[in-house]
Amino acid sequence: MRVFERPKVLKDKVFHYCPGCTHGIVHRLVAEIIEEMDIRERTVGVCPVGCAVLAYDYLDIDMQEASHGRAPAVATGIKRVLPDKVVFTYQGDGDLAAIGMTETVHTAARGEPLTVIFINNAIYGMTNGQMAPTTLLGQRTQTTPYGRNAAKEGYPIKVCEMLATLDGPSYIARVSVGSYKSILNARKVLREAFRRQIEENAYALVEVLSTCPTNWGMKPRDAMDWIENEMQETFPVGIFKE
Template sequence: MKVFQKTKMLTDAHLHYCPGCTHGIVHRLVAESIEELGLQEKSIGIAPVGCAVFAYDYFNCDMQEAAHGRAPAVATGIKRCLPDRLVFVYQGDGDLASIGMAETVHAAARGEKITIIFINNSIYGMTGGQMAPTTLIGQKATTCQNGRDPAVNGYPIRVCELLATLDAPYYIERVSTHDVKHVLAAKKAIKKALQFQAEGRGYTFVEVLVSCPTNWHMRPVDALRFMGEECTKTFPLGVFRDKSEGKQ
C-alpha cells in the first residue's frame, strides 16, 4: 500500500527550484491541503514574482500570475467577485514584504477572506541573492556583502507580528520547514488557514520559513540547520492570531 505519493493537486511539471530549496515542500503542503479539503475544483491560485513565479505551472487549478507584490490585490478582485471560491496567494519575502507591503497590509486590514502563504527565506533568491526585507542582521547578501548592518540597512521586518497589530485578520501563524516535525506542523497550519477560508471566517496568513542553500552558500542540510537555529531566533514560530480559539 502506498503510504506516500505525490498529490494530484500538483501537476506533472518538474519543480524548477534549486536542489534542497524547501519551496517544493511548501508547494506540496498547500496542494495536499487543498486536495484533502476537497476544494481543488473551486480553487484559484495567485503566483507571485520571485522564485515562485512559475507556481502557475505547478498547482493543478486555475491560476493567475500577478505583478511583483500585487498578488493580494489580484486575490481581492477575484474573491470579492467569486466569494464561494478558494483563493490562495503564494508570495516570497521580497514580493510580499518589500514591493508589495501596501497590498499586503491593506488586504489584511480589510479582512479579505483569502489565504496568503508567505515564503520567508530571508533573501532575494530568483535575482541572485540580494538583501531582502527579512535578511537577518549580519547575514551576507550580494547587496550587503559584509553582512546586514542595521546602521546602514535597518532591521528585518517581522510580518506576522506586524499584521497581528490589525483587527481584521482571523488567523496568523509562522511555521518552518527545517525538519520533519516542523514540516508536519506547517502542513497543519496551512490546512487550517485554507479551512478557515472555506468556512468564510476571514483573512488567513501563514508565514513559512524556507531555506535557500544556493544564496546562503550552504549545503542543503546545513541550510536546514541554519534555518532551525538562526532564522527562528529572528522569526519566532507560533500562532499570532487565531480567532477560532479566541487568540486576539
C-alpha cells in the same frame, strides 16, 4: 497498505527550484491540503514575481500571475467576483514585505477572506541573492556583502508580529519547514489557514521559514538547520493571532 503518492493537484513535472530549496515542500503541502479538502475545482491561486513565478506550472488549478507585490490586490479582485471560491496567494519576502507591503497590510486590514502563504527565506532568490526585508542582521547577501548592518540597512521586518496588531485578520501564524517535525506542524497550520477562509470567511496568513541554499551558500542540510537554529531567533514560530 497505503503507498506514498504524489497528490493529483501536484503536476507530474520536475521543479525548476534549486536542490535543497523548500518551495517544493510547500508546494506539495498546498497540493495535499487542496486535495484533502476536496477544493481543487473551486480554488484559484495567485502567483507572485520571484522564484515561485512559475508555481502555476506545478499546481493543477486555475491560477493568475500577478505583477510584483500585487498578489493580494489581484486576489481581492478575484475573491470579490467569486466569493464562493477559495482564493490564495503564494508570495516571497521581497514580493510580500518589500514592494507589496502596502497591499499586504491593507488586504489584511480589510480582512479579505483570503489565504496568504508567505515564503520567508531572508533573501531575493530569483535575482541571485540580494538583501530582503527579512534578511537577518549580519547576514551576507549580494547587496550586503559585509553583512546586514542595522545602522545602514535597518532591521528585518517581522510581518506576523506587525499584522497581528490589526483587527482584520483572523489567523496569523509562522511555521518552519526546516525539519520533519516542523513540516508536519506547517501542514497543520496551512490547513487551518484554508479552513478559516472556507468556513469562517476570514483572512489568514502563514509565514513559512524556508531555505535558499544556493544564495545562502550552504549545503541543503545546513540550510535546514540554519532555519531551525538561526532564523527562528529573529522569527520565532508560533500562532500570532487566533
